[in-house]
Amino acid sequence: MTNSPIGSTLNRVDGPDKVTGAARYAGDESPTGLVHGHLVLATIGNGTIRSMDTGAARDHTGVLEIYTPDNPLPLHGVPPGVAFYFSETRRPLSDHEVRYHGQIVGLVIAETPEQARDAAALITVDYERRPANASFRDNVDDAVVPEPTPLPMGLPITILADGVPSIDAALAASPVTVTATYTHPARHHNALEPHAAVATWDGDRLTIHSTTQAPAAHAIELAQAFAVPADHVHVVNPHVGGGFGGKAFTWGPTYLAAAAARRLGRPVKVVPTREQLHTTTGHRSAAHQTVTLGSSADGTLNAIRHLSVTQAIGEDPGTRLTMKAYATENLHVSLRVTTGLNVPTTTILRAPGEETGSFAIECAMDELAIELGLDPIELRTRNHLTHTLSPDPATRLPYSNKHLIECYRLGARRFGWDTRNPAPRSTLATGGWLVGTGMAGAVLNASRAFTAVRVSFRPDGTAAVATSTADLGTGMRTVLAIMGTDSLGIPVDRIRPLIGDSRLPVGPDAVYGAQGSAATATVAPVVRDAAADAVEELINHAVTEPRSPLHGRDGVRYTAGDLTDGATTIGFGDLLTTTGGTDVGATTTSGPVTPPSYAFASHAAHFCEVRVHRLTGEIRVSRMTTVVDAGTIVNEKTARNQIVGGVVWGIGPALFESAHVEPDTGRIANANFADYLVPVNADVPDVDVVFLDHPDTNFSPLGARGLGELGTVGSAAAVANAVHHATGIRVRDLPITPEKLLTTPTGQA
Amino acid sequence: MRPFTYASASTVEEALAGAGADSAYLAGGTTLVDLMKLEVMSPAAVLNIDTLPLRDIRHDHTGLHVGALARMSDVAAHRLVTARYPVISQALLHSASPQLRNMASIGGNVLQRTRCGYFRDPATACNKRTPGSGCAAITGYNRAHAVLGTSESCVATHPSDLAVALVALDASVLLRDRAGERAVRLADFYLLPGDTPHLENRLRPGELLAGVTVPPLSWARRSTYVKVRDRRPYEFALTSVAAAVDLRGDTIADVRLAAGGVGTKPWRLPAVEDALRSRPLRADTVKAAVTHAADDATPLSHNGFKPELLRRTIVRALLTLAGRP
CATH class of the missing domain: 3.30.365.10 (Aldehyde oxidase/xanthine dehydrogenase, molybdopterin binding domain)
Incomplete structure (x- = not known):
């Protein structure tokens, strides 16, 4: 045995x-008779296509066909469902309107990818231009309550203790309150493997090698677009080079590859360029969150108010994170969304809502701990959540097998938290580097x-x-x-x-x-x-x-x-x-037992040490410890890889990642890997990951809860809290870049 | 990428004879190939010069001589360089990535084009790429752009770290054409953009940058390169400073300072040098000396921090040389 x-x-x-x-990825496939498609993207942020001059491209060697709004490819609409809310509902080339810079306005098909690309560069578009409205921040005040959907996101939730008339009253009655606004820029998945698709039709049957997180769902979405039975679409994706939510749904380039293949009767391959991926395959919404915590003098939370604004309900920090974070008698979370922005379509991205929400809540907890003069771990321990929060007390469920406090304690011991001098800007190391440490908790709903x-x-x-x-x-x-x-x-x-x-x-x-x-x-x-x-x-x-x-x-x-x-x-x-x-x-x-008698979530505690140069403000993460409570670990090596990857996905938004959207054009000024900064190896220390071993057999006989996104939750807050400890400067607007640290806590240069 | 003809030269003479009005020399290819793919550059002819015998690194009484085709990685690791001109080695090691440094040549590094995102995107206005088309950077996203030496036509930085070190050391480039060879001080070689930002340097059509000469400077052994950026490696400078100090006891007998990431060309800082000479190398004197380092700066909407960051970077570089960063 x-x-x-x-x-x-x-x-x-x-x-x-x-x-x-x-290992063969979708883009590696080259069936006999293959031809290649290259996308043409809009170079304005808002307007109408008057005409497109495709003459020179048509004459280019090897060009077979050029699809544009004047020569579109037929695609049926997106039916209501998850994909309807989390991906692009407008089909590519379906009208002459340009709604955002980088929108698909054409597809050139040629015998080779080089011919298609060269020909695409010869196409000129005559636009009737309108001013673009592309600044998320300028639209925050005008954000609206989203239309109700069948999804458990985007809905306001209010929980009040007996006799408390409103969340504002609960906060007003709290002896200590902190309130702060935290902002995230829009960000991109940037999976290493682009969204490649190689489509071949045989009559009304489609075989498509396509990079997707969910092959069966991908087949259904494609079948709907082509009005064929779902079993007529065969999706093949033996390997996927990163998804992060960006490959959970089907995007324009893939639909166009399949549609062109059907029209031409030849296999078609479409692989967007890195720059094109930034606008054609979804991104994470910018976020604007205002958190108010009300507590007693001893640090017991009395009220939490979390008001969020994002571009779409896919990024809902309050319901996704705050509802699962800390015990409180009074809570209010709400989301408003911007409308009419001339920016590309948003979708889910690793830990949607949890990542942005955890930054706000875990930084706010750090701010409250400082206000109270309490250790951040002690404050969190005093507000440990044992049952789900719900407006109806009868529906509150106990958390199954929750060991977050053990995560805090074990992490503190491994990291050396107890020897920390809590005073900000108290440690200066050789070379002029201020040293700081911070921590944060993490929670991720465990589903099955x-x-x-x-x-x-x-x-x-x-x-x-x-x-x-x-x-x-x-x-x-x-x-x-x-x-x-x-x-x-x-x-x-x-x-x-x-x-x-x-x-x-x-x-x-x-x-x-x-x-x-x-x-x-x-x-x-x-x-x-x-x-x-x-x-x-x-x-x-x-x-x-x-x-x-x-x-x-x-x-x-x-x-x-x-x-x-x-x-x-x-x-x-x-x-x-x-x-x-x-x-x-x-x-x-x-599958899972229903109805459940427990609530399930994985938890973690992150500890971070940063060095910030006292003169020039560069921030270097020097140590990270993450302790994970996710039940049974099936393979420690791949699990560790997921957690380390998640922590890197926290360092990224904390210090580097940001789409630089030009407010007047909607153009993403850094849609490439040189300018869209992600952490590289030298930016990431050796991450100390520890797994607690408490199988959650209420969850499944195996006892393994999910953990893929858990490392991403809270890790950016641990970095930001460490930066505050190092410098005394609280940066609430991500990413934390050197110029935000060129002052002292008193604001003097 | 537009179609082009391709040929290889095996001697300098052959290269000079083969160069035409619309041709480009190809060395490591780390800039040219990129820009051709983006259709920012579309030469009709590409002439490979990478195998020409211009790779020597040597030192004599007239200084350090580096062939234009020496690799960045070879120069960075060369004992003559690490011992006598640490600022050069450090500037190179803070550039690009190991893979790029293994390919990229010294000549190509000095001649590399700006990393301005508008220059690199043919769908936008750029006077450097398409004279007269305008400058999208001035109203666009310009955090990385220049604050010194800018004009209404162009605000792009020169991206080379090496060139900042070379300008601090008063280096010259050797330019060769069929008529012969000439040496031009690197500081004079680069042009300010003015209203002709497409003219970046004094290289004549068909002329070949054959090498770099760094004059003797014994006290360059006490030199350093400080580069400030968001990410630890693999990013162009927000600000950078090349510094060398001739320290007599505690006193600055002489000093060289040049800055990157702030100017439309590598920016020598003579006023700061003057303010430091004969002064003690101490935090207070250094801070006083940098007060006016960026008085001529014209910040844009996203790079208003650069003058202050430049002053701080100079202070850090000098205090590093004093052993007290």
Whole structure:
């Protein structure tokens, strides 16, 4: 019997393929007859296309067709649903209006990508220009309450203790209050792999190699756009080079690739450039949040008011984060959204709402701790949330297996928090670097969906574990290999994980993919169920197949790859070779217990040390410790990778990341990797990650809650709190760049 | 990218003979290829000079001589450079990334084009790229742009770190054409934009930058390059300062200072140098000396911090040389 590898540090099973280049991504596919598309984007922020001169491009060598609003490609509209709220509802080329700089206004198809790109550069567009309204900040005051949707976002929530008339009254009655406004710029996913699509039609059947987080949902969205049955669309995406929410839904370039392929009767590949990705595949909304905390003198929170403004309900800090953060008798969260901005479409991005919300709340808690003269950990511990917050006390559920306080304490010990001098600007290190430390808590809702997994035995002695999810670099293949080994008792190298294909098993709602930090939590428990069913099928096969040496026997059982009745033992590979069985197994669907008697969330505590140069204000993160409470850890190596990646995704917005949107044009001035700064290796210290080991068996028998986005929640606040401790300067407008630190706390240069 | 012809030269003479009115020399390719892909530059002919014998790094009584095709990485690591001109080594190591430094040449570095995002986007107005089209940077996003030496036509910075160090050290570039070779002080080689920002330097059509000469400066052993930026590596300077000090006891006998990230060309700071000579190298004297370092600055909407950051960067560079940053 092979020992279960759950919790081990197994290397990625697809690691060698990735480092040798053997892994094939969507853009690597080049079917026979392939032609290439290059997008043409609008160079104004608002207006109407009067005409487009495509003559020179048409005459360019190799050009086959040019699609524009005058020669559009047919696409059916987006039906109401999650994609309707989180992606672009207007189809590309469907009218002559330009709503934002970088909107798709054309697609050039040519025999080679170079020809398509060169020809695209020859197209000129005559616009009737209108002033663009592209400044988020200028529109904050005019933001409106969003239209109600079927989604649990965007809705105001008010909770008041008995006899308290309003949140304002609760705050007014609080002995201590802090209030502050925190702002985030718009940001971009910038997955390393661009949104590549290679589409081939056979009659009304589409095969598309396309980078997506959710192959089955992608197939449905494409089927809707082309009005064909969903099973006529076959999505193939064995590897995905990063998603972060940007590949959760289907975007214009992919629709156009498929539409052009259908029209031309040839396979079409479209791979947007890095610059084009910034405007055609969604981005994270800017955010403007005002938080007021009211507490007693001893630090017990009495009231929290969190007023947010974003560009769309996909970024809702209050309901996504604040509702799950701290205990309070009185709470009000609300969201308003801007309207009519001439900027590209927003969508979800890693920890949507939680990331922005955690920055506001965790910085505000730091500010309150300073106001009260309390240690930030002590303040958080005093306001530990044990039950969900809800306007109806009867619906409050206890949090299952929550160990956030242990995260604080263990992290504090590892980090050396207790020796910290709490006074800001108190430590100066060699070279003129001010040293500061900060911390923050993190909470991420733990969800689990219904999904289907097929486990099957093969004559070559391997077992397939198949489900229609994706590996974005998250380690899903390795998770399936581990769970297969755990369930079947055979070595990892005999498990064949199969993912990244819309035709593999999916759950009843058929949309489940790698998103919401729930892929492992969803899929892993089902592998066990499917494996048990598959073993039952295998035993049935062994006793009913006439050629089986176990035919007709009683008491046949399965152990570690062998079947035996005590007298005769045969490995399943030999059995299937003998019987001619090819793929004996079971497809099993399972999911969470409903209605739940607990609330589920993963938690973490981040500790950060920064160095800020006393003269020139550069900020360097020098240490990070993150302690994670996410239940069972299926593979410590890939889990650590997720948390470290999440922490990097906190350092990014804290110090570097920002779309520089020109207010008058809506053009993103830094839509490239030289100017859109993300942390590079030298900006990230060796992150100390520790996992608590408290399996949450209320959540699933396996006990593994999700953690993919958890590292991103709160980590930017830990950095900002450390910067404040180092300098005495509180920067509430991200990113924190050197020029914001060229003063002393008194404002003197 | 527009179609172009491609040829390789194996001698300097061949390169000079092969250069035409609409041709571009190709060395490491780290700027030219980029700009051709963006259609910012579209030469009709590309002439590869990368294998020409211009890679020597040597030192004699007339100074340090670096061939134009020496790699940035080789110069940065060369013992002559690290020992005698640490400011050059540091400026190079603070530039680009290891991969780029392994490819990029010294000549190409000195001649690199600005990183202004409007210059690099043909859909926007840029007088440097398309004379007379206007300057989108002045009203656009201009945090990284220049505050010194700007004009109403152009506010783009010169991006080279190396050039800042070389200007501080009074280096010259050697320019060769079919008529012969001439040396031009680097500080004079670069042109201010005025109303002709497309003219960036004194290189004549077809002329080849063959090398760089740094005159002897024994006290350049006490020199440093401080580069301020958001990200630790791989970003152009918000501000940078190349500094060398001739320290006699506590007193500054002589000093060289030049700044990057603030000017439309590498910016020598003679007034600050004058204010420092014969003064003690101390925080108070240094702070007093930098007061007027950026008096001529014309800040734009997003880079108003640059004069103050420049003053602080100078202070930091000098205090670093004093061992008290």
